[in-house]
Amino acid sequence: MSEEKLPKRSENFSEWYNQVILRAEMADYSPVRGCMVVRPYGWALWENIQKSLDARFKATGHVNAAFPLFIPMSFLEKEKEHVEGFSPELAVVTHGGGQQLEEPLVVRPTSETIIGHMYAKWIKSYRDLPVLINQWANVVRWEMRTRLFLRTLEFYWQEGHTAHATHAEAEEETLKILDLYTDFAINDAAIPVLPGQKTDKEKFAGALRSYTIEAMMGDTRALQSGTSHNLGQNFAKAFDIRYLDQTNQLQHCWTTSWGVSTRLIGAIIMTHGDDQGLLLPPKLAPIQVVIVPIYRNDEQRALVMPYVEQVRQQLSAFRVQVDDRQELTPGFKYNDWELRGVPLRLEIGSKDVEKHSVMAARRDIPGKEGKTILPMDNIATGVGDLLQTIQDALLERARVFRDANIHQPNDYLALQEVVQNGWAFSWWCGSRECEDKIQEETKATIRCVPLEQPGGEGQCVCCGKPASKKAYFARAY
Amino acid sequence: MSEEKLPKRSENFSEWYNQVILRAEMADYSPVRGCMVVRPYGWALWENIQKSLDARFKATGHVNAAFPLFIPMSFLEKEKEHVEGFSPELAVVTHGGGQQLEEPLVVRPTSETIIGHMYAKWIKSYRDLPVLINQWANVVRWEMRTRLFLRTLEFYWQEGHTAHATHAEAEEETLKILDLYTDFAINDAAIPVLPGQKTDKEKFAGALRSYTIEAMMGDTRALQSGTSHNLGQNFAKAFDIRYLDQTNQLQHCWTTSWGVSTRLIGAIIMTHGDDQGLLLPPKLAPIQVVIVPIYRNDEQRALVMPYVEQVRQQLSAFRVQVDDRQELTPGFKYNDWELRGVPLRLEIGSKDVEKHSVMAARRDIPGKEGKTILPMDNIATGVGDLLQTIQDALLERARVFRDANIHQPNDYLALQEVVQNGWAFSWWCGSRECEDKIQEETKATIRCVPLEQPGGEGQCVCCGKPASKKAYFARAY
Ligand SMILES: [Zn+2]
Ligand SMILES: [Zn+2]
Numbered sequence: 001m002s003e004e005k006l007p008k009r010s011e012n013f014s015e016w017y018n019q020v021i022l023r024a025e026m027a028d029y030s031p032v033r034g035c036m037v038v039r040p041y042g043w044a045l046w047e048n049i050q051k052s053l054d055a056r057f058k059a060t061g062h063v064n065a066a067f068p069l070f071i072p073m074s075f076l077e078k079e080k081e082h083v084e085g086f087s088p089e090l091a092v093v094t095h096g097g098g099q100q101l102e103e104p105l106v107v108r109p110t111s112e113t114i115i116g117h118m119y120a121k122w123i124k125s126y127r128d129l130p131v132l133i134n135q136w137a138n139v140v141r142w143e144m145r146t147r148l149f150l151r152t153l154e155f156y157w158q159e160g161h162t163a164h165a166t167h168a169e170a171e172e173e174t175l176k177i178l179d180l181y182t183d184f185a186i187n188d189a190a191i192p193v194l195p196g197q198k199t200d201k202e203k204f205a206g207a208l209r210s211y212t213i214e215a216m217m218g219d220t221r222a223l224q225s226g227t228s229h230n231l232g233q234n235f236a237k238a239f240d241i242r243y244l245d246q247t248n249q250l251q252h253c254w255t256t257s258w259g260v261s262t263r264l265i266g267a268i269i270m271t272h273g274d275d276q277g278l279l280l281p282p283k284l285a286p287i288q289v290v291i292v293p294i295y296r297n298d299e300q301r302a303l304v305m306p307y308v309e310q311v312r313q314q315l316s317a318f319r320v321q322v323d324d325r326q327e328l329t330p331g332f333k334y335n336d337w338e339l340r341g342v343p344l345r346l347e348i349g350s351k352d353v354e355k356h357s358v359m360a361a362r363r364d365i366p367g368k369e370g371k372t373i374l375p376m377d378n379i380a381t382g383v384g385d386l387l388q389t390i391q392d393a394l395l396e397r398a399r400v401f402r403d404a405n406i407h408q409p410n411d412y413l414a415l416q417e418v419v420q421n422g423w424a425f426s427w428w429c430g431s432r433e434c435e436d437k438i439q440e441e442t443k444a445t446i447r448c449v450p451l452e453q454p455g456g457e458g459q460c461v462c463c464g465k466p467a468s469k470k471a472y473f474a475r476a477y
Numbered sequence: 478m479s480e481e482k483l484p485k486r487s488e489n490f491s492e493w494y495n496q497v498i499l500r501a502e503m504a505d506y507s508p509v510r511g512c513m514v515v516r517p518y519g520w521a522l523w524e525n526i527q528k529s530l531d532a533r534f535k536a537t538g539h540v541n542a543a544f545p546l547f548i549p550m551s552f553l554e555k556e557k558e559h560v561e562g563f564s565p566e567l568a569v570v571t572h573g574g575g576q577q578l579e580e581p582l583v584v585r586p587t588s589e590t591i592i593g594h595m596y597a598k599w600i601k602s603y604r605d606l607p608v609l610i611n612q613w614a615n616v617v618r619w620e621m622r623t624r625l626f627l628r629t630l631e632f633y634w635q636e637g638h639t640a641h642a643t644h645a646e647a648e649e650e651t652l653k654i655l656d657l658y659t660d661f662a663i664n665d666a667a668i669p670v671l672p673g674q675k676t677d678k679e680k681f682a683g684a685l686r687s688y689t690i691e692a693m694m695g696d697t698r699a700l701q702s703g704t705s706h707n708l709g710q711n712f713a714k715a716f717d718i719r720y721l722d723q724t725n726q727l728q729h730c731w732t733t734s735w736g737v738s739t740r741l742i743g744a745i746i747m748t749h750g751d752d753q754g755l756l757l758p759p760k761l762a763p764i765q766v767v768i769v770p771i772y773r774n775d776e777q778r779a780l781v782m783p784y785v786e787q788v789r790q791q792l793s794a795f796r797v798q799v800d801d802r803q804e805l806t807p808g809f810k811y812n813d814w815e816l817r818g819v820p821l822r823l824e825i826g827s828k829d830v831e832k833h834s835v836m837a838a839r840r841d842i843p844g845k846e847g848k849t850i851l852p853m854d855n856i857a858t859g860v861g862d863l864l865q866t867i868q869d870a871l872l873e874r875a876r877v878f879r880d881a882n883i884h885q886p887n888d889y890l891a892l893q894e895v896v897q898n899g900w901a902f903s904w905w906c907g908s909r910e911c912e913d914k915i916q917e918e919t920k921a922t923i924r925c926v927p928l929e930q931p932g933g934e935g936q937c938v939c940c941g942k943p944a945s946k947k948a949y950f951a952r953a954y
Contacts, residue, residue, distance in 0.1 A: 028595065030545045031552070032582060037595055040540035040610060047541065063517035064524065068507045069584075069615055069631050070568075075508070091547075092572040093584065096630075097619030098565060105509060107546075107570065107584070118505065118514055127804075133517060138546055138615070142574035153573075154546050327604075 006339070009275050013219040017270060018148065020277050024340045026265065027148050034146040034153035041340065042149075042265060044286035046156065049264055050136060052188050052284065053158065056180050062132045062160060067114050069138075070105040075113040078238040082112065085205020089141040091153070107140040112206065112231070112257055115161045116239035123253060125244045126165055130173070134160040149266035150223070150477050157261035163241060163253040167232070170254035171209075174230040177258045178211040181226040189264065190281040190394040191215045191271050192402055193225055194472060196448025201435055204257075208232030214447040214472060216402045217270035220422045222447045222474040225267050228258035266477075271398050278341025279363055281394050282387035288319045289383060290342045292333050294349035307353045311346065314379050318387070338363060343390045344383065346374075364390055364397070406472070415461050415473065419444035423474040427458030427467035434462035438473060447472040483816070486752050490696040494747060495625065497754050501817045503742070504625045511623040511630035518817065519626075519742060521763035523633065526741055527613060529665050529761065530635065533657050539609045539637060544591050546615075547582040552590040555715040559589065562682020566618040568630070584617040589683065589708070589734055592638045593716035600730060602721045603642055607650070611637040626743035627700070627954050634738035640718060640730040644709070647731035648686075651707040654735045655688040658703040666741065667758040667871040668692045668748050669879050670702055671949060673925025678912055681734075685709030691924040691949060693879045694747035697899050699924045699951040702744050705735035743954075748875050755818025756840055758871050759864040765796045766860060767819045769810050771826035784830045788823065791856050795864070815840060820867045821860065823851075841867050841874070883949070892938050892950065896921035900951040904935030904944035911939035915950060924949040 006023065009016040021027050026042035038046065054064075070093060076083045091107040094100060108114070119131060136158050143151050160177060164170040178195050185193040193213035203210035207229040215225045235241070236252040245251050272279040282288050293308045295301040305324070312320055321342075323333050330347070337345055347359040358379065362370035374382040405422040409415040418424045419442050428434060428446065438461075439445050449471045460467040483500065486493040498504050503519035515523065531541075547570060553560045568584040571577060585591070596608060613635045620628050637654065641647040655672050662670040670690035680687035684706040692702045712718070713729040722728050749756040759765050770785045772778040782801070789797055798819075800810050807824070814822055824836040835856065839847035851859040882899040886892040895901045896919050905911060905923065916922050926948045937944040 028598070031549060031591065031594055032545050032547045035545035035547060037545065038543040040542045043542045044540065046543075063521065065517045065520045066515040066523075066615075066633060068509050068512035068514065069617065070509045070512060072508060088575060090572075090574070091570050091582075093568050094571045095567075095569040095581075097567070097621065104572075105568075114508070117508055121505070138543075140546065144574065156543065 006275065006277060009218065009273065016273075016275075017266075020269065020273055020339070021148050024278050026269075026278075029148075032153070034143060036148050036152045036154075038156070038262065041286060045265055045268070045280065045284060046262060048284045048286065049189075050158075053184055053260065054136075056184060057134050057158075057160070060176065060180065062134050062162075064135060065133050066135055066137070067111050067118065069108055071108050071111070071114045073104050073106055075117065076106060078113065079206045079234055081234075082206035086110070086141075089143065091140045091142055108137070109139055109141045110257070110259075111135070111137070111139075111159055112161065112235050112255075113239070116235045116241055116255070119161075119163050119253070119255075120239050120241045123163060123241055123243050126246055129163060129165045129243060129253070130169065131163040132160075132173075133162070134158055147266070147477075149262055149269070155262050157259050159257060159259045162256045163236070164255070165243065165245065165251070165253070167254050170232075170256050171230050174209070174211060174228045174256045174258070177228040177256070178213070181213050181228065181258075181260060185213055185215065185225060186395065188281065188283045189268055189271075190283075190391055190398060191225070191267055192395060192399040194448065194450060196450035196472070198227070198448060199435060199446045199471075201432060202446060204229045206231060206234050208234065212448050214474075215267050215271060216398075216405060216423065216474075217267070217477065218273065218401075219270070220405045220474075222423065222472075222476040223263070223267050223270065224447070224476065225264060226258075226260040229256060231255045231257060272394055273341070276335075276366070277339030279394070280341040280343060282343045282391045285341065285343055286319060287321045287337075287340070287342045288387055289315060289321075289344045289346060290337045291320065291322045291346045291348060292330050292337075293322070293324060294330050294347055300350045303350050303353055304348055308348050311348065311358060311376070311379060314376075315383055317380060318383060334361075344386055346383075360386055362386065362390055364393055409461060410459070412462055415444075416442050419473055419475060423447070423472055424461070425470055425472055426461035428469060428471040429460035429463055429465045429467045430469065431460075431463070431465075434460055438462055442473075443475050444473040445476055447474050447476060483752065483754060486695065486750065493750075493752075494743075497746065497750055497816070498625050501755050503746075503755075506625075509630070511620060513625050513629045513631075515633070515739065518763060522742055522745070522757065522761060523739055525761045525763065526666075527635075530661055530737065531613075533661060534611050534635075534637070537653065537657065539611050539639075541612060542610050543612055543614070544588050544595065546585055548585050548588070548591045550581045550583055552594065553583060555590065556683045556711055558711075559683035563587070563618075566620065568617045568619055585614070586616055586618045587734070587736075588612070588614070588616075588636055589638065589712050589732075590716070593712045593718060593732070596638075596640050596730070596732075597716050597718045600640060600718055600720050603723055606640060606642045606720060606730070607646060608640040609637075609650075610639070611635055624743070624954075626739055626746070632739050634736050636734060636736040639733045640713070641732070642720065642722065642728070642730070644731050647709075647733050648707050651686070651688060651705045651733045651735070654705040654733070655690070658690050658705065658735075658737060662690055662692065662702060663872065665758065665760045666745055666748075667760075667868055667875060668702070668744055669872060669876040671925065671927060673927035673949070675704070675925060676912060676923045676948075678909060679923060681706045683708060683711050685711065689925050691951075692744050692748060693875075693882060693900065693951075694744070694954065695750065695878075696747070697882045697951075699900065699949070699953040700740070700744050700747065701924070701953065702741060703735075703737040706733060708732045708734060749871055750818070753812075753843070754816030756871070757818040757820060759820045759868045762818065762820055763796060764798045764814075764817070764819045765864055766792060766798075766821045766823060767814045768797065768799045768823045768825060769807050769814075770799070770801060771807050771824055777827045780827050780830055781825055785825050788825065788835060788853070788856060791853075792860055794857060795860060811838075821863055823860075837863055839863065839867055841870055886938060887936070889939055892921075893919050896950055896952060900924070900949055901938070902947055902949055903938035905946060905948040906937035906940055906942045906944045907946065908937075908940070908942075911937055915939055919950075920952050921950040922953055924951050924953060
């Protein structure tokens with residue numbers, strides 16, 4: 001751990017973000033511009049995110065597979081909007097085995113095209129549908145301005161790709177996944193995301209409709225945290241994905257795609273972190289409980305350590321680490337584990353051994369207020385309850401912060417003001433002109449049009465014309 | 478499932494191998510030459526392999542991380558043997574974001590160089606050692622002749638990279654991993670691998686010493702199934718990975734690397750498969766038990782299906798699939814699941830319901846011989862025992878086959894004969910000349926020099942000079 005003080009989150013959010021990632025050893029810069037190294041602590045968090053999502057995918061009938069990293073350039077060109085959307089961001093392999101390739105290969109920025117090609121080969125009949133495949137993969141987009149976890153040349157994600165017999169089934173899948181992402185974000189990551197539909201301007205290149213979960217970061221900026229796309233028949237027509245229906249007619253499939261990425265790690269950091277560093281939600285934290293033994297001499301140590309070991313064994317259902325580094329003081333260790341965002345710390349000294357208890361310190365409440373004495377009897381229950389309390393408290397705190405920073409301006413002047421430091425939830429007439437104007441003049445984009453609307457009608461916050469829907473406007477990462 | 482008959486394994490092993498993979502839907506060819514698509518059934522097998530290995534890595538103190546896909550070309554050039562070994566096989570990215578890159582980027586063929594660069598940054602003191610990191614990743618080697626799972630341009634693997642304070646610790650790690658791989662192969666994949674050391678000719682490009690587990694496939698050819706390398710200080714010197722020791726002296730680290738890949742899937746197929754198709758070891762099989770309900774009419778179906786559901790619930794500890802496809806006959810289903818290598822089939826008809834039992838059919842023993850009646854009481858125990866019996870039987874059968882095909886020729890003529898259709902375990906003088914000559918004249922290479930030797934001395938099978946070690950010679954994949 002570095003001796004220098006962490007920049008204050010309230011004073012320099014951006015620098016705080018970078019420093020906390022580097023110092024907590026979540027990730028590091030790599031020698032290749034814009035690529036990151038995800039260090040073991042960061043990867044352990046990603047593995048927990050993966051486990052949590054993968055279980056949800058499998059419970060809803062999805063299976064995993066792996067499609068090639070390389071895609072022929074010609075494949076991307078088959079869907080017009082898709083190639084326009086991704087062309088500027090491509091990494092291209094031109095040489096292999098010492099020879100120039102006849103056709104350059106693109107390093108996948110996303111896999112609709114190559115998966116579409118395979119689906120066309122595999123799908124013959126309505127009996128083959130639906131196809132519900134996901135892959136956990138690395139993808140590459142040649143971004144010019146990069147940020148650790150938020151926007152890197154290479155990143156890690158899952159991409160689901162499904163094929164259905166009807167538009168209705170594809171739409172149902174798209175929304176089912178939107179719900180699944182929302183459930184994960186709220187219940188596991190403690191991020192109170194707002195789900196909704198993307199505007200045509202903001203939708204995925206090649207989609208009929210895109211849905212998104214949008215999160216408010218600690219500086220009030222928005223972060224798109226997961227997307228689910230109804231691709232209509234666009235890719236099915238481009239790649240000839242067809243099936244024989246029950247009346248023996250050849251039909252094009254309806255496809256979807258959906259993904260979340262290591263960006264979620266950035267979302268967790270920027271939602272829950274504070275001036276002390278990270279604060280990880282217990283359900284996903286690589287270390288849920290750190291035990292710091294306290295002793296002044298060998299005699300105390302001989303008393304404390306066997307007790308620590310007992311506690312550790314009682315807590316085998318949790319992810320526990322004992323910090324017995326003898327060259328460091330307890331105070332240094334407290335700071336270190338606070339920086340790393342471990343949600344619960346147990347302090348165990350000789351007095352605790354005598355009293356047959358441990359001192360528990362919550363990461364989310366500093367100082368005495370966050371301390372509780374837990375009796376050794378039933379300590380697993382006590383720890384489990386405290387972790388759940390912390391999980392709930394993180395979500396509640398983020399929800400209060402989010403709601404306090406969402407305003408409902410009715411006129412354009414107020415909107416311009418509000419989005420400098422928060423979100424606007426305002427009526428929008430649905431026109432691209434208003435959307436463009438607001439973005440140009442305020443840098444705020446429409447994050448989403450929520451599916452649940454207040455109802456009724458209003459006047460567009462920009463042009464004043466009649467509007468039937470409200471949208472979230474915010475500056476975004 | 479295709480209607481055409483599978484080629485016979487004994488008549489055309491190579492075509493049998495390809496067909497069984499395609500028909501069992503383990504993998505498929507991709508539109509990019511030499512790249513494969515791992516289909517859900519194949520990927521589920523890989524996920525089980527991953528889980529099994531990952532648990533072993535974590536139990537021995539290793540952690541996972543992720544390093545970039547792209548490596549600057551100059552990095553590979555820092556270790557002389559390494560660049561010579563990998564140069565002919567590189568895929569090179571020359572363009573990104575529409576611009577030509579100043580320095581071409583290599584798509585990682587393996588990650589010693591970029592990980593070495595990061596370790597140099599992270600490791601400062603003896604307190605930072607050992608570093609024990611693994612990554613699960615895709616890698617690319619521009620192979621000219623490819624085979625599904627065995628040799629593809631892109632493949633999936635894990636690569637462990639560790640750094641230590643001393644040569645002894647690095648060697649200990651290298652051998653610990655060799656043991657771990659051996660244990661996995663024998664106990665989970667039921668492949669009786671032979672561990673040993675690679676010759677200098679066959680070792681990893683840049684290693685001090687390479688160890689390997691070598692497996693005999695069903696056609697008696699050898700398959701290198703996992704390797705563990707003691708890299709000495711070669712990469713530490715090339716990348717300046719140094720630490721301050723306890724006396725404040727700057728020392729170079731000693732590093733190791735080790736990996737197994739999706740090749741293991743090929744090994745499992747070629748070790749256990751037969752004329753009916755795949756035969757998957759129960760510990761790794763994506764589906765351990767398939768239940769086929771048998772009925773002739775709706776009345777019987779109404780009797781059988783609730784019972785099938787009861788059985789399924791009793792077997793919740795296993796990976797079970799109920800095949801209730803109504804358009805297919807039981808006989809078709811038996812063939813289908815035999816092709817897919819499901820180790821145990823339960824047949825349930827109305828008579829079984831009456832008798833309160835099920836008919837279990839082992840995949841490894843065809844016909845009546847492999848059938849057992851399992852009582853419904855304690856069915857989970859009965860199924861668990863049978864799966865373990867099959868697991869043991871697969872290993873034993875492979876061991877018997879292996880031992881029957883390892884010969885111990887003492888002279889060169891006999892060796893030439895033997896390696897046409899088996900392995901030779903013979904004395905070797907240790908010279909590169911004899912190794913080269915045998916390879917040129919018989920296509921057999923030294924697979925490994927086992928760590929456990931018979932002792933004593935002999936005469937080199939090639940030149941007749943004194944030899945202190947025996948080696949395995951075989952033609953290999
Ligand atoms: Zn308007
Ligand atoms: Zn010799």
